[in-house]
Amino acid sequence: MKVLYFAWLREKTGVGEEEVQPPAAVTDVRTLIDWISGRGGGFAEAFSDLSVVRVAVNQEHVAIDHALAPEDEVAFFPPVTGG
């Protein structure tokens, strides 16, 4: 599974992109976040307020209960500010 972090999520986690192999308990976005946050430090901090975190799976915006598959590309980012 590929995980991407953008903007301050990238800064807080210190990671732009990573390949992860989460345990079987990770079945959707919420449990993925729990597992990533469990690493502590910047990861826990990045996900401390989920109201400012948006998620896309395979370049589709999704809700936090979206189910995940091993080959998915999951991206975490703040609300967008382009234009």
Added chain:
Amino acid sequence: MKVLYFAWLREKTGVGEEEVQPPAAVTDVRTLIDWISGRGGGFAEAFSDLSVVRVAVNQEHVAIDHALAPEDEVAFFPPVTGG
């Protein structure tokens, strides 16, 4: 008094701009139009339907009962179609 004609009023009258000295009976735009139309031909034709004629006096849009003075610049034209 200077009189200007634009667009199809210029074409119908055959005049773009003229200096006129109307008689004392010409006191406002309406009587000026009557006097000009009295010349007949293209002049009468140009003013045959006043619903499609607009008037400006000294570069101000005015109504047909607007009073006139000898030094005025009077312009006749159709509804505008710029832009």
Added chain:
Amino acid sequence: MIRVQRQDFDVGAELARLSQGNHAIGGVCSFVGLVRDFGGGDRPVVEMTLEHYPRLTEKALAEIEAEARSRWPLEETLIIHRYGELRPGERIVLVAAASAHRQAAFEACRFLIDWLKVKAPFWKQERTPEGSRWVEARTTDDESAAGWGKDGEGS
């Protein structure tokens, strides 16, 4: 700024000049009007002639610009209108509004072109293979201008 001219204009250069050095500007909305090949009619337009009443044009455009600036918080405004002979595809008019915020820029730009269409003394004559005709004013233009309220029904 207002210009009435026979020659074409460079949209990019004009818009760049408008915002040049003013870093309070967050957005520039512009509208470019072009000569269509089938203007209002059913015959192809070969050429169009734009005639105007210079002294009144200058006054009308200045009033339209001043009105826009009184209604919206604008940093800059621009109106360039051509006259003379124009062919299909050629630029006729450029209006633009620059503001800190995009809503003001959009609304003011739309206002500029809506009022220009009913208040600026320009007349169009289209030349088609079957002869020339004067373009008639459109009631939809009156309605668009009237939508802005106060004195918007044209002359």
Added chain:
Amino acid sequence: MIRVQRQDFDVGAELARLSQGNHAIGGVCSFVGLVRDFGGGDRPVVEMTLEHYPRLTEKALAEIEAEARSRWPLEETLIIHRYGELRPGERIVLVAAASAHRQAAFEACRFLIDWLKVKAPFWKQERTPEGSRWVEARTTDDESAAGWGKDGEGS
């Protein structure tokens, strides 16, 4: 047409290309977004960095363009968005809509920028003399986008 690029663009050339050869186009409405010196904050912006998520950006912009074309009778649309380091006064984005009629051009252009602001995955970081800060999404942008109905509340 959609382009996401680091380098600047030539507004005049882009708009000219958009209407090139299509004489059904009567008007082109465009919006250029610029970097302001006081973005959302009270400290002067020295530089801004625009980051994005390329694969999603491409998809999001294509969807926004398609949605605009389904809502209005448009001849052409254009979205160019930059990323990377930008200084105050520099162009960030150009959106444009070309149509036979100006109302469609204006509304579609406004729609393009409104939706882009809440749907395209770009993030801005402003550098000020006192440090850097990530620009926060504005609720007014959500409201502008929501004004167009259906799916307009952003992601």
